[in-house]
Each structure stands twice: as C-alpha cells, then as structure tokens.
Amino acid sequence: HSTRKINFGAGPAQLPVEVLETIQNEFLDFNGSGSNVMELSHRSSAFAKIIQEAERDIREILTIPDSYAVLFLQGGATAQFSAVALNFLNLKPSKTADYLVTGYWSEKAAKEAEKFGKINWVVPKSSKYQGNCIQTKPKYRLINALNEIGVPAEDTWKLSEEPSYFYYCANETIDGVEMENIPTVVPKDVPIVCDMSSNFLTRPFDVTKYAVIFASAQKNFGASGLVLVILRKDLVENNTNKSIPIILDYKVQIANESMYNTPPTFSIYVANKMFAWTKAQGGLKALNQQSASKSSLVYETIDESNGFYVNSVEKNYRSRVNIPLRIVTNGTTNETLEALFLAEVVKSNMFELKGHRAVGGIRISLYNGITVKETEKLVNFMRTFQAKNN
Numbered sequence: 001h002s003t004r005k006i007n008f009g010a011g012p013a014q015l016p017v018e019v020l021e022t023i024q025n026e027f028l029d030f031n032g033s034g035s036n037v038m039e040l041s042h043r044s045s046a047f048a049k050i051i052q053e054a055e056r057d058i059r060e061i062l063t064i065p066d067s068y069a070v071l072f073l074q075g076g077a078t079a080q081f082s083a084v085a086l087n088f089l090n091l092k093p094s095k096t097a098d099y100l101v102t103g104y105w106s107e108k109a110a111k112e113a114e115k116f117g118k119i120n121w122v123v124p125k126s127s128k129y130q131g132n133c134i135q136t137k138p139k140y141r142l143i144n145a146l147n148e149i150g151v152p153a154e155d156t157w158k159l160s161e162e163p164s165y166f167y168y169c170a171n172e173t174i175d176g177v178e179m180e181n182i183p184t185v186v187p188k189d190v191p192i193v194c195d196m197s198s199n200f201l202t203r204p205f206d207v208t209k210y211a212v213i214f215a216s217a218q219k220n221f222g223a224s225g226l227v228l229v230i231l232r233k234d235l236v237e238n239n240t241n242k243s244i245p246i247i248l249d250y251k252v253q254i255a256n257e258s259m260y261n262t263p264p265t266f267s268i269y270v271a272n273k274m275f276a277w278t279k280a281q282g283g284l285k286a287l288n289q290q291s292a293s294k295s296s297l298v299y300e301t302i303d304e305s306n307g308f309y310v311n312s313v314e315k316n317y318r319s320r321v322n323i324p325l326r327i328v329t330n331g332t333t334n335e336t337l338e339a340l341f342l343a344e345v346v347k348s349n350m351f352e353l354k355g356h357r358a359v360g361g362i363r364i365s366l367y368n369g370i371t372v373k374e375t376e377k378l379v380n381f382m383r384t385f386q387a388k389n390n
C-alpha cells in the first residue's frame with residue numbers, strides 16, 4: 001500500500017499487510033455474521049470458533065502437549081509479572097524464587113515479585129552486569145558504548161536451595177540482550193518461567209522444558225491488550241495462595257477457558273489471523289531463518305561501520321529482534337547525528353527508530369511483520385547516511 005511506512009518500532013509493531021487486508025475485508029461483516037468481530041458476543045459460537053482455532057494453531061506451531069494450558073489473557077505481559085509470583089511463589093516451602101535479571105523487563109518482573117515474597121537475584125545487583133538494569137543506572141551502557149553487556153556465565157549464578165521457580169526473560173526488548181538457549185544450570189525439578197514477549201515465534205523452542213511461557217501480542221502476533229500464557233496445568237493444582245485477584249488466578253482462567261470475564265475479543269481475532277499467517281510462512285523453521293537473515297543484515301552493517309554504529313551487546317547475546325545502537329564519532333556518542341539520522345530516515349518512509357525513552361539512541365526492531373526486503377532498505381539507508389556524515 002503506497003502510503004504505508006515501514007515501522008521498525010518495538011511494539012505495537014507492524015503487521016503483515018496481507019493480514020491487515022484480510023481484516024479489512026472482514027471488517028463490516030465477519031464471515032456472514034452481519035457483525036464485526038468486536039461486536040460479537042464472546043459467548044457466541046462464531047467467537048468460540050475463533051478462540052478455538054487460535055488455540056489449535058498455536059498448539060500445532062509449538063507442539064504444545066495437552067498437559068499444558070493455553071490462555072489468552074488481558075493486562076499485557078506486565079500483568080504476568082504479578083500473576084506468576086502470586087500463583088507460584090508458594091510452590092515450595094522456601095516461598096522464594098530465583099530471578100535472572102538481564103535488563104529492563106526482567107528487572108521490572110523481579111521488583112514486582114518482591115512485593116509478594118523473597119526474591120533472589122541470581123546475578124548480584126553489584127555485578128558489572130548491573131549495567132543492564134537501566135532503571136538503577138540510567139544510560140550506563142549507552143554513554144560508554146565500549147562497555148559490553150550480556151549475560152554473566154551460568155557458573156557464576158547464585159541459585160537458591162529450593163526455589164519455587166526460576167524466572168528469566170528470553171529477549172530484553174530495550175537492552176537488546178537475547179538468550180538463545182534455556183539455562184542449563186537450573187535443576188530439572190525447578191519450574192522455569194520465561195517472558196518471551198519480544199522473541200516469541202521468531203525461533204523454535206521446546207515448550208516442555210518450561211513451566212510457564214508468556215508473550216505480549218503486540219510484537220509478533222497481533223494487537224495489544226492480549227497476552228498469551230502457556231503453562232503446565234499440574235503446577236496450578238499445587239497452588240495454595242487463596243488471595244489472588246481473580247483475573248490473575250490461573251486456576252480460574254483455565255477452568256473458564258480464558259473467559260472468566262469478557263476477553264479482548266478483537267485482539268484474539270487478530271492473533272488467530274497471525275497464527276494462520278505464521279503457519280502459512282512455513283512455521284517457526286521459516287521464521288527462524290528470516291529472523292537470522294534480517295538481523296545479520298543489520299549487524300553486518302554495524303560491524304562494517306568502523307565504529308560509527310555501535311551496538312554494545314556481547315556477540316553471543318545479540319538480539320535478533322531488537323537492536324539498540326548509538327552513533328559514535330571521536331570516541332563519544334554523537335546525539336546530534338542520531339537526531340539527524342532519525343529525521344532523515346522518516347523522509348525515506350521508515351519510522352519508529354528512536355531508542356526507548358529510558359536509554360535514547362536508535363533502536364531497530366525486526367519482528368515477524370518486517371520483511372527481509374524492508375530490512376535491506378534500512379541497511380542501505382544506514383550505509384548511505386554513514387558515507388554522508390562520517
């Protein structure tokens with residue numbers, strides 16, 4: 001569509017134009033119902049079909065066993081920061097949980113959980129990796145772009161004796177730190193909880209290695225207001241906390257198939273379309289390749305820029321979906337050039353490239369709705385911009 005710009009934002013993110021067109025075609029009259037989806041009762045058979053199809057497709061895409069529940073909930077990933085702690089801190093007599101804090105979002109999750117129990121930060125707050133915690137040390141890494149960040153070696157983590165669960169974030173959206181693999185030092189019997197909001201559906205993973213996985217919709221599979229939660233049903237049976245706010249209570253949500261109250265029907269409809277699109281792309285195998293191609297294009301451009309573009313994440317932990325970068329001249333961050341970059345890129349019909357307000361700089365997000373061709377357009381712009389302004 002000729003007036004559409006390429007949106008490299010961190011979320012709500014760009015959706016594939018063919019999905020938007022399908023939604024447009026069905027907008028006034030969904031499937032002969034005579035209504036838009038958002039006008040349909042969530043108890044109607046037409047809506048039941050949508051949510052059931054969405055669940056069936058995501059189960060197929062990720063090979064989710066029947067022993068796991070799939071929930072479509074509200075409150076975004078942030079609500080899950082509270083829900084996880086409220087539902088699972090009591091699983092073991094220790095009433096404590098281990099949190100691996102690797103950046104902004106896992107730090108938020110840990111701080112929320114601290115309201116409800118004792119939380120063990122497995123990487124001490126005093127470690128050099130505290131640099132990831134932007135809230136405690138604003139602009140730490142970005143002012144000194146040479147300070148690499150990543151994830152400290154697993155053998156340095158301080159795990160507790162018998163935690164109720166272990167929590168981490170697979171991709172830190174602001175820091176650009178991605179953990180490709182599930183940690184190996186966590187004992188097998190400790191349930192692992194993972195925030196996959198930003199890299200969900202960009203690579204295959206084994207659901208059965210996790211106790212809880214959650215992901216906000218507005219990055220890789222749809223519209224905001226919806227969070228997908230995949231969780232082991234047996235854990236919910238062991239929950240002894242009687243004072244969980246009802247919409248955060250997994251037991252209640254499972255019993256009511258995500259419909260204790262009115263669910264975000266339109267967002268679930270969009271997610272259903274996006275899961276069908278994901279399958280049509282060739283599933284996670286194909287999307288994994290696309291994610292690798294797109295991010296390689298950007299990282300090659302950064303690495304070949306002779307230090308003009310700087311991304312300060314250790315190579316093993318470079319995110320394939322969120323790439324924060326700074327423009328550096330004479331050894332320091334050049335905010336004037338960054339502002340010029342952001343002003344110029346819009347003239348080429350690309351936008352939402354400004355770094356998160358907590359850190360500044362530039363951030364390129366490459367979710368599933370961004371194509372390889374669109375990424376090529378951006379890296380061409382980056383090379384031309386450097387040639388003109390270096």
Ligand code: PMP
Pocket residue numbers: 011075076077078079105169171172173174195196197198216217
């Ligand atoms: N976790 C991660 C990794 C995120 O990127 C975000 C949103 N950017 C959140 C949690 C919070 O999600 P929400 O705004 O849906 O609550």
